Amino acid sequence: MIAEPSERQATNSLGNTLVATPATLPSPKPSLQYKSEPSTEASITTQSANLPPSTHPRVVIVGAGFAGLEAAKTLESGPFQVVILDKNNYNQFQPLFYQVATAGLEPSSISFPLRKLFQNKPNVHIRVTAVQSLEPERKILNTTIGEIRYDYLILALGGDTNFFGNERIKQYAIPMKSVSEALYLRNRLLQNYEDAIVTTDEEERQALMNVVVVGGGPTGVEVSGALEEMRQHVLPKDIPELNFKKMEVTLLEASPNLLGPMRASSREAARNYLESMGVKVRTNTAVTDYDGKWVTLADGSKLLSRTLIWAAGIKANGILGIPDSCYTRGNRLVVDEYNTIIGLKDVFAVGDMSYMTTTDFPQGHPQVAQVAMQMSANLGKNLLRTINNQPIKSFRYLDLGSMATIGRNKAVADFPKFSVTGLFAWFIWMFIHLASLVGARSKVVVFINWMVSYFSYDQSLRLIIRPTSKPILAEEKVG
Ligand SMILES: Cc1cc2nc3c(=O)[nH]c(=O)nc-3n(C[C@H](O)[C@H](O)[C@H](O)COP(=O)(O)OP(=O)(O)OC[C@H]3O[C@@H](n4cnc5c(N)ncnc54)[C@H](O)[C@@H]3O)c2cc1C
Numbered sequence: 001m002i003a004e005p006s007e008r009q010a011t012n013s014l015g016n017t018l019v020a021t022p023a024t025l026p027s028p029k030p031s032l033q034y035k036s037e038p039s040t041e042a043s044i045t046t047q048s049a050n051l052p053p054s055t056h057p058r059v060v061i062v063g064a065g066f067a068g069l070e071a072a073k074t075l076e077s078g079p080f081q082v083v084i085l086d087k088n089n090y091n092q093f094q095p096l097f098y099q100v101a102t103a104g105l106e107p108s109s110i111s112f113p114l115r116k117l118f119q120n121k122p123n124v125h126i127r128v129t130a131v132q133s134l135e136p137e138r139k140i141l142n143t144t145i146g147e148i149r150y151d152y153l154i155l156a157l158g159g160d161t162n163f164f165g166n167e168r169i170k171q172y173a174i175p176m177k178s179v180s181e182a183l184y185l186r187n188r189l190l191q192n193y194e195d196a197i198v199t200t201d202e203e204e205r206q207a208l209m210n211v212v213v214v215g216g217g218p219t220g221v222e223v224s225g226a227l228e229e230m231r232q233h234v235l236p237k238d239i240p241e242l243n244f245k246k247m248e249v250t251l252l253e254a255s256p257n258l259l260g261p262m263r264a265s266s267r268e269a270a271r272n273y274l275e276s277m278g279v280k281v282r283t284n285t286a287v288t289d290y291d292g293k294w295v296t297l298a299d300g301s302k303l304l305s306r307t308l309i310w311a312a313g314i315k316a317n318g319i320l321g322i323p324d325s326c327y328t329r330g331n332r333l334v335v336d337e338y339n340t341i342i343g344l345k346d347v348f349a350v351g352d353m354s355y356m357t358t359t360d361f362p363q364g365h366p367q368v369a370q371v372a373m374q375m376s377a378n379l380g381k382n383l384l385r386t387i388n389n390q391p392i393k394s395f396r397y398l399d400l401g402s403m404a405t406i407g408r409n410k411a412v413a414d415f416p417k418f419s420v421t422g423l424f425a426w427f428i429w430m431f432i433h434l435a436s437l438v439g440a441r442s443k444v445v446v447f448i449n450w451m452v453s454y455f456s457y458d459q460s461l462r463l464i465i466r467p468t469s470k471p472i473l474a475e476e477k478v479g
Contacts, residue, residue: 048146049127054081056123059383060141060148062131062319063156064091064114067351067372069438071154074380076121079387083150085143087130089114091438092179095369096446098223100182101309102230103190103461104453107179109445112438131157133320136344142321152346152383155319155333156376159352159367162313162330172292173310176219183465185309189227190464192306197241203304209247210305212295214287215312216253217260218404221270223309224251225406228277233457249279250303252295254286254312259404259412261366262419266412269421273406287312314367316353328355332364337394339379350375356395365397369436374398405429408454 051058056079061068064086075082093110100107118124129143134153141148161175174185189211196208213224227249236244251258251274257267258274258281274281287308289296295303316331326343328334332355333341339348339356351372355364365371375395382392403413403425411425420428430450437443453459 049083049129049143049148051081051083051125051127051148054123056081057151057387058083058149059152059154060085060150061154061156062086062141063158063351064088064126065094065156065158065351065372066369067158067376068154068156069117070373070376071156071350071380072118072124074377075383076118076124078123078380078384080123080152080383082121082124083148084114084118084124084126085129085131085141085148086114086126087128089126089128091117093437093442094177095218095433095436097176097179097182098219098226100179101176101185101189101223102226103186103234103459103463104226105446105449106461107183109442109449110437111179112442117438131319134347135321136347139346150346153348154376154379155341155347155349155353156351156372157317157319157353159314159316159330161310162315163310164313166289169287169290169308169310172290173214173308175310176223177314185307186461187464187466188307190462193235193239193242194464197239205242206246207293207304207306209242209244210250210303211248211307211309212250212252212303212305213309213311214252215310216251216255216258216281216283217311218402219311220251220253220309221258221274221404221406223311224249224274224279224281225277225410228274228279229407230459232278234459234462237458238462248305250305251279251281252285252287252297253281253283256283258283262402262404262412262414266414266419266421270404270406270412273410273412277407277410314352318353330355338382338392339375339395348379350379358396361397368402370400371397403429403432 058081059075060083061071062085064084068084069091072082072084090111090113096105096110099105100110114126118126127145129145131141131143133142139150141150161177163170174188175181176185192208196205199205211227213220231244231247231249258270259267271281286298287295288298290308293304293306295305295308314330318327318331323343326333326341333349333353335341335349335354335356337356337358339350339354341347341349352367354375357364374397378393378395385392399416401413401415403411405411405426409423409426411429412421413419413425413428434443434447437446
């Protein structure tokens with residue numbers, strides 16, 4: 001991987017350049033209450049986006065991922081008008097993207113329609129729109145469907161892939177930070193094998209079959225294991241014309257270990273599992289360039305692959321209008337222990353895009369689902385406490401553990417007091433992921449898919465489905 005400079009320019013999701021200044025952070029100022037002064041006049045008028053008038057203060061939540069949904073669920077029955085804005089009309093379960101990419105699950109199994117979640121919640125309004133900018137002085141968000149006023153604003157936009165400024169890698173590598181990118185990767189992998197059958201060029205065939213994964217975190221480990229299982233059990237049956245013994249799955253990690261934050265025993269077990277399956281694991285190995293065919297490593301050597309999966313970095317999504325001084329490294333927004341963005345009033349950031357330092361987490365919290373959910377639940381309760389004139393509480397993260405699955409019967413899991421590996425860890429991994437999926441239907445569908453794959457050594461979703469595109473007629477355009 002490419003090291004992140006200590007001070008750099010970052011670009012937010014809308015393309016503006018932001019200067020990250022990580023050196024010193026303002027110290028959080030303790031406050032007893034969130035002090036909002038909702039404009040009564042504004043509160044009872046209808047604005048754009050066809051939101052109904054309400055006498056309740058309006059909480060606008062941008063982003064319906066792990067953090068945004070948790071905030072909305074905490075507030076859905078409270079004395080607020082809750083407005084959820086997301087560019088998609090569904091919630092996505094990132095931990096299983098790699099199974100969509102390797103044809104194990106359909107995108108619909110891990111994506112859940114937002115409107116279904118908030119049926120019978122008259123205080124909750126959903127608008128599908130991309131948020132463009134913020135005007136904190138006017139308490140206004142600019143979106144693709146017009147201006148939206150807020151009394152309290154919760155920013156939960158998550159993050160996007162960080163290519164650390166390497167434009168060539170960005171151009172050719174495949175990220176996996178959205179369900180559409182996971183689907184794109186699935187199509188690409190399957191198409192590569194179709195192309196490998198027809199080419200007569202040996203080197204090109206090898207390049208089309210090989211896969212290089214960059215980033216030895218849970219995503220890189222899990223996708224490498226899944227690809228190796230495809231190589232052994234699925235692809236040779238589908239395409240006997242190709243010799244899959246020649247296909248190589250290589251996992252590259254710049255630091256000395258896979259799964260860096262986990263305990264040493266789990267890190268070693270994960271590496272042993274991958275290597276015993278056939279994955280070529282290379283730690284202390286950074287990628288410096290990729291031209292779509294050759295991956296260049298820091299020592300100057302090269303690897304041949306038409307597929308480079310980039311699972312090596314995250315940068316938070318930003319919004320125009322937030323002063324540069326509010327951002328720190330990784331494009332994250334600096335918040336106090338109540339999740340208020342330092343320097344802004346009644347504007348909060350939660351989840352992957354927030355950066356909160358505490359004595360337990362002097363470098364900020366990990367960008368994982370549990371942090372996102374726990375932060376948002378605390379923030380939601382604090383807003384309710386504020387309305388009820390009760391003191392608000394600072395956020396304390398309760399670390400429930402971390403885990404990664406490598407393949408059939410193989411996983412590693414660290415809990416606060418102990419670690420487990422192998423079959424037992426694999427069962428725990430499956431149980432926790434099934435329980436965390438949104439919606440009963442998704443849980444049943446995923447469980448059935450896993451059982452069928454387990455007993456048949458097969459996945460049934462190896463379809464190359466490309467969306468068609470047609471020109472949008474003027475009258476069909478929204479906003
Ligand atoms: C491949 C992958 C695997 C992972 N595996 C694990 C795991 O096993 N365990 C774990 O704990 N964590 C895992 N994570 C991390 C975890 O998914 C994140 O920490 C978590 O999703 C953060 O939640 P969030 O709500 O902050 O952001 P997200 O869940 O990313 O939600 C952000 C939301 O904001 C919306 N949005 C973004 N920009 C705009 C805009 N301009 N306008 C409107 N809406 C916008 C997006 O559509 C999205 O719905 C994984 C992440 C990835 C990418």
